[in-house]
Amino acid sequence: MAGHIQDRWFKTVAGPDGGPIKSRTDRHGTGHRYRARYVGPDGSEKSKSFRDRELRLAKQWLTEIEADMSRGQYLDPRAARTTFRQYAERWVSTHTGEINSREAAERRLRLHAYPHIGSRPLGSFKPEHIRAWIAALEATVPAESHRRIIVGTVSAALSAAVDDGLLSKNPCRARTVQLPKAGKPRVIPWTTAQVFGVRAALPPRYQAAVDTGAGCGLRQGEIFGLDVDEVDLQGGWLTVGHQLKRIRGKYVFALPKGGKIRDVPLPGAVATALLDHSKAFEPLDVTLPWRTPDGAPMTKRLIFSGVEGRHVRVSHFNDHYWKPALAAAGVIPEPDEGQRYASAREHGMHALRHFYASVLLDAGENIRALSQYLGHSDPGFTLRTYTHLMPTSEGRTRKAVDSLYLASRPHDHGPETAQAA
Numbered sequence: 001m002a003g004h005i006q007d008r009w010f011k012t013v014a015g016p017d018g019g020p021i022k023s024r025t026d027r028h029g030t031g032h033r034y035r036a037r038y039v040g041p042d043g044s045e046k047s048k049s050f051r052d053r054e055l056r057l058a059k060q061w062l063t064e065i066e067a068d069m070s071r072g073q074y075l076d077p078r079a080a081r082t083t084f085r086q087y088a089e090r091w092v093s094t095h096t097g098e099i100n101s102r103e104a105a106e107r108r109l110r111l112h113a114y115p116h117i118g119s120r121p122l123g124s125f126k127p128e129h130i131r132a133w134i135a136a137l138e139a140t141v142p143a144e145s146h147r148r149i150i151v152g153t154v155s156a157a158l159s160a161a162v163d164d165g166l167l168s169k170n171p172c173r174a175r176t177v178q179l180p181k182a183g184k185p186r187v188i189p190w191t192t193a194q195v196f197g198v199r200a201a202l203p204p205r206y207q208a209a210v211d212t213g214a215g216c217g218l219r220q221g222e223i224f225g226l227d228v229d230e231v232d233l234q235g236g237w238l239t240v241g242h243q244l245k246r247i248r249g250k251y252v253f254a255l256p257k258g259g260k261i262r263d264v265p266l267p268g269a270v271a272t273a274l275l276d277h278s279k280a281f282e283p284l285d286v287t288l289p290w291r292t293p294d295g296a297p298m299t300k301r302l303i304f305s306g307v308e309g310r311h312v313r314v315s316h317f318n319d320h321y322w323k324p325a326l327a328a329a330g331v332i333p334e335p336d337e338g339q340r341y342a343s344a345r346e347h348g349m350h351a352l353r354h355f356y357a358s359v360l361l362d363a364g365e366n367i368r369a370l371s372q373y374l375g376h377s378d379p380g381f382t383l384r385t386y387t388h389l390m391p392t393s394e395g396r397t398r399k400a401v402d403s404l405y406l407a408s409r410p411h412d413h414g415p416e417t418a419q420a421a
Helices: 055-071 084-093 099-117 127-140 144-163 192-201 204-216 220-224 268-280 314-328 350-362 367-374 379-389 393-408 415-420
Strands: 003-007 010-014 020-024 034-039 045-050 237-240 243-247 250-254 262-265 284-289 297-302
Touching (some): 084 099, 204 220, 204 268, 220 243, 220 314, 250 284
16 A cells, blocks of 8 residues: 555554554544545655545545556645646646747636636546537637637647646547537638739738738748848749848847748849849837847848838738738728728738649649748648649640640641650
């Protein structure tokens, strides 16, 4: 047995003949009678109290403790009393990766998890608690894809609790827990007319930003963080070495998403647009912290700047320039008088990346190269996102045969000539 059981109602004393006898203690008849005690793996003593007539339960409990220790499944009862919020807050503070990822995780937990399961001790979690919480999320988080991200954050915290020995199993992974579906909508790329329509509706100061997104596939933060030294006009390459990010309301320079620095082919048309832009709007030296609001200052000579002589403030740009341009181009409706523009999540500047991907795939570019140009860490993700935009086998066949016939027309109109060609 892993420990021993103390009877707090009786004590052993020496009898008249010197032999041991049981004598009542001052606690006799009050409180819990038995205290099961054992020494945990950390060397400290643990105990649990049981009432009168529960000696069998006390022995059974100690036996289970011993079995858990031998199987490597022992959980410290005191640690198991830690609430989910107490543990998750510690987990978030040690979360590795970009600071934006930590803040996003903290926000999801604070808004959507702590109000429901934050006060529950880790040792008491069962799949039914997760099922009830997921059901409750439907009332406050309509988008199933968003609910899936929230549940994924909670599951990651609970998995860490398992690794740290505070929980035996992750209840989010039980077979009876149905996770919200990803629900990622199929990408529908803009048409060329939409791209150039939005470009024309933007002020001249921002028109070349559309060329950079649609012609090189850069993200919004990468566009507005683009440094003069990262553009090789003669060599035809553009280096994506950093981005402009907003963290806790403050702007910083940071590595691109995923920490992936990449080189992207610079088409001549985009190079010309950037050159003309730089002649009309002088690049601006901007000094911002590196990576975090309290990071070391770093100066970049930005190609794109705001009208107030600073870096572009993305939220201001989206509300006062981008959405009006979308409405002018017919991508989203014009708002009623006194109303705000409709939400246009699928029509943010990320739509330019989708357009870029669709153009490259239609031209026959391979997925691995496209993934590298977009800065994706996994070509499989690129394939899953854009596979429906890839030319079909029959489409490639028609195009190949048509090109042969087209090439042969000045000389002959027969299929034999085409085949010979």
